[in-house]
Amino acid sequence: MSQIKALMFDVFGTVVDWRASVAREAEAILAPKGFALDWPAFADGWRALYAPSMARVSAGERPFVVLDDLHRENLLVLLDRMGIAVLSPAEIDRLNHAWRRLDPWPDVAGGLARLKRRFILATLSNGNIALMVSLARHGGLPWDVILGAEVARAYKPSPEAYDRAAAALQLRPDECMMVAAHIHDLRAAAGRGFRTAYVHRPDEFGVSPEGRPWPADEFDFTVDSFTALADRLGG
Amino acid sequence: MSQIKALMFDVFGTVVDWRASVAREAEAILAPKGFALDWPAFADGWRALYAPSMARVSAGERPFVVLDDLHRENLLVLLDRMGIAVLSPAEIDRLNHAWRRLDPWPDVAGGLARLKRRFILATLSNGNIALMVSLARHGGLPWDVILGAEVARAYKPSPEAYDRAAAALQLRPDECMMVAAHIHDLRAAAGRGFRTAYVHRPDEFGVSPEGRPWPADEFDFTVDSFTALADRLGG
Numbered sequence: 185m186s187q188i189k190a191l192m193f194d195v196f197g198t199v200v201d202w203r204a205s206v207a208r209e210a211e212a213i214l215a216p217k218g219f220a221l222d223w224p225a226f227a228d229g230w231r232a233l234y235a236p237s238m239a240r241v242s243a244g245e246r247p248f249v250v251l252d253d254l255h256r257e258n259l260l261v262l263l264d265r266m267g268i269a270v271l272s273p274a275e276i277d278r279l280n281h282a283w284r285r286l287d288p289w290p291d292v293a294g295g296l297a298r299l300k301r302r303f304i305l306a307t308l309s310n311g312n313i314a315l316m317v318s319l320a321r322h323g324g325l326p327w328d329v330i331l332g333a334e335v336a337r338a339y340k341p342s343p344e345a346y347d348r349a350a351a352a353l354q355l356r357p358d359e360c361m362m363v364a365a366h367i368h369d370l371r372a373a374a375g376r377g378f379r380t381a382y383v384h385r386p387d388e389f390g391v392s393p394e395g396r397p398w399p400a401d402e403f404d405f406t407v408d409s410f411t412a413l414a415d416r417l418g419g
Numbered sequence: 420m421s422q423i424k425a426l427m428f429d430v431f432g433t434v435v436d437w438r439a440s441v442a443r444e445a446e447a448i449l450a451p452k453g454f455a456l457d458w459p460a461f462a463d464g465w466r467a468l469y470a471p472s473m474a475r476v477s478a479g480e481r482p483f484v485v486l487d488d489l490h491r492e493n494l495l496v497l498l499d500r501m502g503i504a505v506l507s508p509a510e511i512d513r514l515n516h517a518w519r520r521l522d523p524w525p526d527v528a529g530g531l532a533r534l535k536r537r538f539i540l541a542t543l544s545n546g547n548i549a550l551m552v553s554l555a556r557h558g559g560l561p562w563d564v565i566l567g568a569e570v571a572r573a574y575k576p577s578p579e580a581y582d583r584a585a586a587a588l589q590l591r592p593d594e595c596m597m598v599a600a601h602i603h604d605l606r607a608a609a610g611r612g613f614r615t616a617y618v619h620r621p622d623e624f625g626v627s628p629e630g631r632p633w634p635a636d637e638f639d640f641t642v643d644s645f646t647a648l649a650d651r652l653g654g
Contacts, residue, residue: 304556
């Protein structure tokens, strides 16, 4: 592990709690208009449209578009399904930018500050550059560099997303460690030669009585926080 | 000026003192091998090959290549001209990476810390991503995002370099301010609709008795340091 030079972070779910934050933002905009919804379910419904919309890009069915635009298209689908037709275009934009105001999990700031002493900290998210910059300023996230889908012009888990992130830093894949709360992301990164760290985020999709299962022991590190990752990596 | 959301910085000469730093790095590698050169002149000679090498890319005579690679090609030309044939490929790489270890001017850290409170801080340099990340970590530069030639796949002063930087942040050009010590860079940015701030760096090319002339009053701000820019912008 001593050759690792850069940590590359998934962001939605791994760094920030998108579900609670989107629920809060949706409530702030829609409750004053008389809607009383299950706000976390609203966030889940929006999120459920995310993977299929990126898959169309990855399959070559449409040219690359940034995630902000996919989020907006998906929001229009969701609002239509729910029969919500009261929002102006400016209000839709504001609601769409809920994804730029997501709060980090509590261990993130302390963990990143320690890890930054020793490693290059990069985002390797499907979020676009403007969105990542907003999240970083909102949450005080000390990234050295914003990489990911917009820089690579490819969405994870496409191989190009990982390959181009390592290439942008002029690093070999085994000098890069993918940090994510999602098994499919880590497996795709490992398939391109990255090291991997799984971070357990049991509440990403809401608190459930039985909890989220831990993965089998297939990654280089399996931890429950960024501070635990810093303990393991010596940051 | 109240609509400005992002400051986009030229780096070589504006943020960092490339001449003194490259001179120091060249001396550290070549002096132990018995060379006693005019080290600042060595830096100047290397730098003189920079603009013509980028111009070939901008003219479409060759595909886009990152600045690290142009620097290395130019170093080989310079070493050949000077009859220096004692360096191994690894030593040439190390000398080439002198450009990743450039020191900031003394006002930079304090000025950027103030400006960051209010504005997105982006690099808009011809340097590549890995080089910019190294400089930031070397000099403690708190960029929010690394933009510029490698992200745009175009070298300044090509219009695409400016247009794509604003687009990456989803900002209008007049929400972006180019900060540079070079008139041609600022004029090109203004031509794409950016606001402009000239920062006077009289010693960039060495101390001369008569000093470097100040430009005519053609930019939105004309200052002598990043702290003076923070005074003017209210950061």
